[in-house]
Amino acid sequence: MSDYAIKVDRLTKKFNGFTAVNGISFAVRKGELFGLLGPNGAGKSTTIYMLTTLLEPNAGMAQVNGFDIVKQAEKVRESIGIVFQDATVDTRLTAYDNLDIHGRLYGMNVDARKTRIQEVLELVELTDWRDKMVKTFSGGMRRRLEIARGLMHTPKILFLDEPTLGLDPQTRRHIWSYIEKLRTQGITIILTTHYLEEADYLCEQVAIIDQGKIVVLDTPRNLKAKMGGSIISIKTRETKKLCELLSKKNMCKDPRISEIEISFKAENGGKLIPKIMEIAQKAGIDVEGIEMHVPSLEDVYIHYTGSKIREEKAGGSEMTAMRRFHGH
Amino acid sequence: MGIEPSKVYAVWLREVKRYLNSKSRIVGSLGMPLLFLVALGGGLSAMMPESNYQGFILPGIIGMTLLFTSVFSGVSIIWDREFGFLKEMLAAPASRETIVIGRTLGGATTAIIQALLIMVLGIIFTGIAVPSFFNMIGIFAMMVILSCSLVAVGIAFASIIQEVETFQLIMNLLIMPLFFLSNALFPLDKMPDWMHLISQVNPISYAIDGLRILILGTGSFSLIYDFGISLFTLVVAIFAASYLFSKTSI
Numbered sequence: 356m357s358d359y360a361i362k363v364d365r366l367t368k369k370f371n372g373f374t375a376v377n378g379i380s381f382a383v384r385k386g387e388l389f390g391l392l393g394p395n396g397a398g399k400s401t402t403i404y405m406l407t408t409l410l411e412p413n414a415g416m417a418q419v420n421g422f423d424i425v426k427q428a429e430k431v432r433e434s435i436g437i438v439f440q441d442a443t444v445d446t447r448l449t450a451y452d453n454l455d456i457h458g459r460l461y462g463m464n465v466d467a468r469k470t471r472i473q474e475v476l477e478l479v480e481l482t483d484w485r486d487k488m489v490k491t492f493s494g495g496m497r498r499r500l501e502i503a504r505g506l507m508h509t510p511k512i513l514f515l516d517e518p519t520l521g522l523d524p525q526t527r528r529h530i531w532s533y534i535e536k537l538r539t540q541g542i543t544i545i546l547t548t549h550y551l552e553e554a555d556y557l558c559e560q561v562a563i564i565d566q567g568k569i570v571v572l573d574t575p576r577n578l579k580a581k582m583g584g585s586i587i588s589i590k591t592r593e594t595k596k597l598c599e600l601l602s603k604k605n606m607c608k609d610p611r612i613s614e615i616e617i618s619f620k621a622e623n624g625g626k627l628i629p630k631i632m633e634i635a636q637k638a639g640i641d642v643e644g645i646e647m648h649v650p651s652l653e654d655v656y657i658h659y660t661g662s663k664i665r666e667e668k669a670g671g672s673e674m675t676a677m678r679r680f681h682g683h
Numbered sequence: 684m685g686i687e688p689s690k691v692y693a694v695w696l697r698e699v700k701r702y703l704n705s706k707s708r709i710v711g712s713l714g715m716p717l718l719f720l721v722a723l724g725g726g727l728s729a730m731m732p733e734s735n736y737q738g739f740i741l742p743g744i745i746g747m748t749l750l751f752t753s754v755f756s757g758v759s760i761i762w763d764r765e766f767g768f769l770k771e772m773l774a775a776p777a778s779r780e781t782i783v784i785g786r787t788l789g790g791a792t793t794a795i796i797q798a799l800l801i802m803v804l805g806i807i808f809t810g811i812a813v814p815s816f817f818n819m820i821g822i823f824a825m826m827v828i829l830s831c832s833l834v835a836v837g838i839a840f841a842s843i844i845q846e847v848e849t850f851q852l853i854m855n856l857l858i859m860p861l862f863f864l865s866n867a868l869f870p871l872d873k874m875p876d877w878m879h880l881i882s883q884v885n886p887i888s889y890a891i892d893g894l895r896i897l898i899l900g901t902g903s904f905s906l907i908y909d910f911g912i913s914l915f916t917l918v919v920a921i922f923a924a925s926y927l928f929s930k931t932s933i
Contacts, residue, residue: 407774410932432776443767447701456700459693460775488704504771 357421360385360512360543361406365415368401375401377567378415383545383560388538390558390575391547394660398567399547400440403516406545407437420511433461436510438501440517440547446490450481450500453489454507461508475503478533495526502533512543519553531557555652563659570659575652582650582658587627588618590644597640601631611657621647686784690777694785695792698756702793709797716748716801720808723868741805742894743867746829746887748798753830754858756790757837757924758850760931765847779929783838787921790834795826802898811899818897821906825897828913829890835920842927861887866895871903886916 361383368376376398383389391399404410406419408428416423422430444453451472458468476482479499489497498518505513515534519527527550534557537544548554554561555575562572571578587607591597594617601607601617606627610619621627624647635642702709724737724744763769772782802822806813814822840853864878865887871879882888893909896902902909 409770409774429776432774437770437774439767439770441767443771445697445701445768445771446766447704448697452697452700456693456697457771457775459696460690460772460777462687462689462776 358384359418360387361389361417361419361545363402363406363415363417366402366405366412366417367414368398368405368410369413374567376405376412379564379567379569380415381562381569381572383543385543386538386541388534388544388546388557388559390554390561391545391564392549392551392554392561392656393547393564395549397564397660399564400516402564403437403514403545403547407435407514408432433508434511436505436508436513438498438505438513438515438518440520442494442497442501444489444497444500444504446492446497447488449486449488450476450492450503451485453500454504457504457507463508471507471509475506478506478536479503480529495522495529498522498526498530499533502530506537510542512545513537515544515546517547517549519548519550527553551652551656561652563656565660571655578655579650579652582620582655584620584622585624585647586618586650586654587621587624587631587645587647588616589631589642590616591635591640591642593640596638597635597642600634600638600640604634606631606634620650685778686780687777690775690781691785691788694772694777694782695789698786698789699792702796712748712752712797713800713804715751716744717804719747720744720801720805724809735809735811737809738811738899739870739895740868741802741809741811742891742898743865744805745798745802745826745894745898746865746867746891747862748801749794749826749830749890750833750858750862750887752794752797753790753833754837754840754853756793757786757834757839758841758853759790760786760838760841760928761845761847761850764841764845773932780925783835783921783925783928786838787831787834787924790837791827791830794830794834795823798826798830814898821897822894825890825893825910825913828910828917829887832886832913832917832920835917835924838924839920839927842924842931845931861885865891866903867891886912889913889916 359382363379363381365378365380366376367374367378379398379402391402393399401410405412406417406424408424408431411425416425418424419431420434422434424431448456454472454475455468458471463471473482476485479502481496481499481503484492484496489500492500502518519530522530531553534544546554546558558575560572561575561578562569564570573581589597592615594612594614598607598610598612598617607617607619610617628645628647631645632642720737720741724740728736760769763772840857844853864881865885866882867887871882871888874882889904889909889912892902892904893906893913896906896909
């Protein structure tokens with residue numbers, strides 16, 4: 356038996372000439388909680404769709420639970436659970452019926468279904484809502500039911516595509532606690548998310564994916580450590596001018612500049628701050644604020660994927676490409 | 684993968700439970716056929732007192748009920764795609780054929796419940812004789828064949844056209860012509876030539892003709908012929924639906 360739950364080898368997906376996933380390779384160990392991060396349109400969802408056999412790759416291969424995602428699609432399907440990004444529970448059925456029909460589709464017998472429905476409803480704290488119609492559920496409850504359904508047939512691997520998207524912080528914390536409980540049961544979890552503190556909190560390994568390629572893959576701790584030192588952010592109206600002055604003195608490397616803020620990495624930030632203030636004062640630049648922090652996963656993410664605005668455009672183009680592709 | 688009966692049952696169960704959960708829809712969708720029977724049938728009967736027009740169109744109105752409910756049920760895959768549930772079905776370890784058969788039977792079940800309700804109300808209202816037990820079996824068989832074909836046609840359309848906006852299009856370009864250009868409301872031999880021609884290639888006409896023979900005892904063709912054409916239509920529709928749905932994607 357292999358130690359890996361998922362092995363991906365040069366997996367590629369194109370939609371009418373647009374390469375959504377470009378030859379990615381990675382492996383996920385059994386029982387691991389693996390995070391897939393990246394801007395909208397980076398290829399996360401396409402990767403998930405391929406691994407869950409909803410889309411066929413154009414090239415490359417992948418094994419999920421030891422089964423080939425193309426040749427043994429049904430074996431893959433039986434052994435995985437999926438919680439989709441958009442709500443897919445049936446609102447005109449009760450919570451019980453949603454789970455029961457799911458169990459039947461996955462070939463579970465009556466006794467197994469009954470026991471399991473009780474277990475998964477308890478896990479997501481919806482036992483009291485068992486026989487209520489899903490259309491009366493709040494967004495957070497639907498999401499919890501969705502997670503319960505993904506776990507219904509006791510999958511070995513659970514795919515969670517943006518499980519806490521659009522949820523309030525309380526619900527999000529609850530969902531985190533369910534995910535942590537699952538980890539103790541030895542389920543392998545693949546999580547995609549935009550919330551970097553979520554990935555930081557939950558994931559053991561993180562792959563940052565951008566423009567269809569994995570740009571970096573490591574533990575959150577190592578990724579942050581690789582950033583080195585600390586990050587200094589200066590708030591001022593004259594970002595360009597100050598940046599030029601600092602660059603001349605070799606005090607800021609690879610800065611990110613906006614209209615109101617400069618930020619850059621520094622080895623010994625503590626000593627640097629007074630010097631920066633001195634330079635700014637001499638040049639008559641008004642500094643509204645200056646702060647230093649240890650790199651977060653968000654800094655790592657921005658470091659590898661760059662500016663924020665490009666991402667949304669990319670997201671649009673991937674979705675349009677997918678729509679066009681499916682729309683024949 | 685093949686077709687697995689227990690999973691067909693799961694898909695069927697979902698359709699039927701959804702239907703039973705929306706009581707208002709059950710009552711609401713009886714409205715239009717009853718209006719046709721009472722207002723159109725009643726009005727035209729008054730103009731032609733010697734013919735029992737209301738009785739004549741009852742099989743046509745039953746056909747109409749099956750037509751609307753079945754096609755809509757098949758086409759509702761479009762809504763499932765829009766609201767995400769289709770992903771749950773497509774990601775499950777069940778073959779596409781299993782899903783198509785389950786949905787077809789589920790949609791047909793709901794359509795037949797509607798049609799039987801209309802038939803009971805229609806018989807009470809028009810005062811025609813209650814069909815014999817043997818004829819009832821025939822009526823039921825024809826309802827199954829027609830509704831299954833029509834759900835399959837709906838699934839086939841939903842697999843090609845994917846936007847919710849086209850829903851209205853299907854209504855206007857598929858359901859309405861199938862209904863009006865058939866023998867549902869008018870006897871075939873009294874139609875203008877062009878309409879007669881179209882009605883004769885419209886498979887709905889044969890199902891309605893069969894129902895008319897079984898309910899009223901009169902029809903344009905033989906019962907065997909009506910069943911033959913209807914069964915043939917069913918086979919073609921199921922194959923088309925399975926093929927097109929197997930090409931559909933999330």
